[in-house]
Amino acid sequence: MTEIRALIVDDSSVMRKIVERMLRQAGLESLLVHEASSGVEGLEVLAVKPVDLILSDINMPLMDGLEFLRQIRARNLAPGVPVVMITTESSEEHVKQAIQAGARGYIRKPFTAEQVKERVLPLLSAT
Secondary structure (H helix, E strand, O other), X not given: OOOEEEEEXXXXXXXXXXXXXXXXXXXXXXXEEEEEOOHHHHHHHHHHOOOOEEEEEOOOOOOOHHXXXXXXXXXXXXXXXXXXXXXXXXXXXXXXXHHHOXXXXXXXXXXXXXXXXXXXXXXXXXX
């Protein structure tokens, strides 16, 4: 598999590392990871770095994941790049809003490498 460039957006540096580790365990050994600690920072990364996959937390300060997703679409950043939302929310409403805003999927914390494999990897082969 060719190198996959992923952007992981989460206000927790520990969670960003966990997401990266889960992606690698799910089979993406050839992975280049860009990190952002907020939606604002994520938009700055997308303005200068091409990516193949975006994983974003929903609950973050400065700009939450839903607004980040809306801004990606409004600014036409990363067109066609699958966005997967990561959430602790049990509320289906947040998930519905994310899908309506253009997310291609979601995973709930805590998650396993197997869940990442099932929900994220198919999105890469579909692009």
